[in-house]
């Protein structure tokens with residue numbers, strides 16, 4: 202069975218020059234994966250997603266907030282809650298990104314492992330945007346699994362350097378979704394929410410300390426909670442050269458982190474949907490190379506596990 206990778210050319214939209222969010226990174230990542238030979242491989246299957254529907258979004262987001270999201274908020278200040286300038290194109294690309302994570306879930310249920318070349322917008326709340334996140338794709342997709350597939354134990358492994366505060370808050374009273382967040386103590390959001398398990402690590406955390414912590418945290422949750430499905434937010438803003446993160450992981454450390462999480466899930470035969478999460482280098486080639494580690498780790502693993510059994 203081939204490794205499904207979900208991508209839409211519309212993930213990157215027209216964007217104001219000099220805006221701190223690297224909107225073009227989704228396109229550059231796609232190009233990077235081509236350069237790495239992902240197009241020519243017969244063990245990779247590219248899937249083009251559809252935009253998320255209102256029905257799917259309403260399981261997580263309030264109708265009032267969705268109306269403001271679709272139509273544009275009337276702004277009284279220059280700073281919007283998301284940090285983004287609202288436009289119809291931004292709405293469309295955001296719906297594609299959430300639709301991409303939904304397609305990733307479907308593909309992961311079939312194949313055991315699937316990746317979205319976007320996603321991980323974990324700061325968005327049910328009723329508001331925050332920190333470059335308008336809609337919470339992880340929450341929308343988890344609610345989809347609860348409602349449409351009747352799953353009862355879903356784990357969100359959030360390794361972005363920023364705490365997954367929106368996801369934590371959305372699922373604060375939902376025992377069927379377990380949220381694990383490893384994040385920088387000193388990073389945004391400065392008012393943290395309570396995940397089911399939070400691990401705040403200090404400034405400067407490097408590969409070995411990080412990977413040891415991840416192993417220590419993840420294994421007991423897999424054993425005790427016994428998830429039927431795992432979301433993996435593989436944010437690369439933990440990298441030493443990231444503009445917004447305070448950690449010091451190397452590119453090799455990213456690969457080892459991603460390989461570890463995916464391997465742990467696949468070894469237990471738990472389907473896993475990976476999303477790329479945050480990453481904020483102005484050097485888009487360097488940034489795409491960091492995000493590409495998730496895809497390289499998945500491909501290496503998929504050739505080991507992908508052809509085994511019904512998954």
Ligand SMILES: [Zn+2]
Nearest residue numbers: 361363438479
């Ligand atoms: Zn982040």
